[in-house]
Amino acid sequence: MLLDIDWNIEFNTNGKRYRLAILDSCEVFSSVDNLADTATIVLPEAIMNEVLNFENKIARGTSVLIQFGYNQELQTEFTGFIRDITVNDSSLKILCEDSLFLFRKSVPNAELKPTTLKSIAQYIIDNVDPSFKLDCTYDISYEKFTINQANGYDVLRKLQEETKANIYFDNEAKVLNIHPPYIEKGGTVFYSMQKNIENSSLEFKNRLDTKVEITVESTDVKGNVKKTTSGTTGGEQITLKVGSVDDKSLQAIADAELLKRSAPRYEGTFDTWLVPMVKPTYSARIKDEDYPDKTAYYYVETVVTSISSTGGVRTITPGIKLS
Template sequence: MYFEMDFDITFLTNGIEHKLLTLAECEIVSSVDNLADTATIVLPEAVLNEVVLNDVQSKIGRGSEVVIKLGYDNNLETEFTGYVDNITTNDSTLKIICIDALFLFRAAVPNIELKPTGIKSIAQYVVNNIDSSFTVNCDYDISYEKFTIYQATGYDVLKKIQEETKANIFFDTANKVLHIHPPYVEKGGDVKFSMHHNIEQSSLEYKRAIDKRVEVTVESTDLNGNVTSITTGTTGGDKVTIKVGPMSKADMQKVADAALVKNSFDGYEGTFDSWLIPVVRPTYTAEIIDLDYDFKNGKYYVVAVTTSFNDSGGKRTTTLGIKLSNG
């Protein structure tokens, strides 16, 4: 059975739509571990004469909105929604670099000292001062005794929260939602993959928790400059130290547990390749089936998906996170 690849890439500049009629390749990187999803669109060298270059650059510019749809036989899925960040022309190649709603949140936010406060309140402050049409979906209830924002952008603030709490932070650009969740909690959908059916190539390795020993230490400095620390995990394992702002020991424990969870299961680590169908996204639960090794079967949290499209067809590279169950 043969399926014909289709794409629809539309730009919106000053209220005017422009459709891309030719394409060499496109790569979309989406991950709950990154603050932003990105897309790189490459035009073929054969059409890159001066007229085409001038035409593209006159219709598309930094800040233009972009929607990328890919699929087979005109059955298209929206794969990316965002904004043009940059257009480069190197070595006779034109690349359109795109980024999701984080593009908007690289703007400055007013200086403030919030105390006491929590992750949701901090994120809401950022949204209110950059684009109040966004909503905040946050179920990570870590609190700070004090959180200071000084000469920072929205990106800087979200990055600090992510680094200190290990939260999964990402945008649903199409619906204008900023998501903040504990690792591996937000559930987007379900999908099945078989080693014998729809996994085309795999670099997955089956590892046991006993071989992934990690010792996590969280250090917090309170308002008086006193340092408190807690340690969890396996004594003698690989040491990870996380420095956070002033927060309670209970919330420090949540941070430590979040950092430790990815090393506490027997299961696969790595990536595998599939076609564009079935659709899989970060936050999905992917069931992996191996008829030769039943003990390896299980359901895993998808943390990242790289989707690529070119003359050879479409491909998804899926990265697994923790094992959720044995299937």
């Protein structure tokens, strides 16, 4: 069956919709390790010696819709906003970011105590864009959390760094999601080294003999340092420092980091086509007929999707083994 690559990129400015008619390449990057999905649209700077003119049509803050597919069957790959437009090396680049773009606004200084991860995130929403909803399933409690001369992005980044939470936006539903790592599951996809994987640098790491000891330290409101550990005494020692969270939250953060570092997993990436659709949090069943013992479901951590004159490619980074 012959598959012809198709795409649709639209911009919306003040209620006026513009459809892109030319394209050099486009890449969409999505990862559970990043707060935002991003997209880079590359255009030639000029066509037939005539410079492209986007004046009054697109600019920073213009909304963006990106769709890819085959034979006119398109799937939405990205929705968000233009963050910057640059010109270099005879090309024009349109840099886009998902709804995190809207949260790069300052929030009032505050000292929240006691508080929770959920309450902090709701404070950010209430002071940046109350039209967003919050879906938070991560039970982390802080004795005190201070916000000082920060914007919404700064606070969300700190929360992600400290708690190891999976934080991302559902742009179309206008929902800020915050969940424990590896708990939330998206869809299910199937891959075979012999059928629909084009290139692979995957290397299986069993890690059954890997010894890791995670220590998480926190300083309470009185200045006292408390710590908790997870893992095997005598193993590789990793220390994390977080804010003034309670004992239960300390243990949850330590256990999450231990899972990330000690669970069996694939390391590396593999390339496949635009179908099936896959996103971070999906469960990918990866089969290799030459090594049937490695066939299992793996957590999808990162997906990079790109199209150009040579076709469409998804580069997938799987994570820990699920089953």
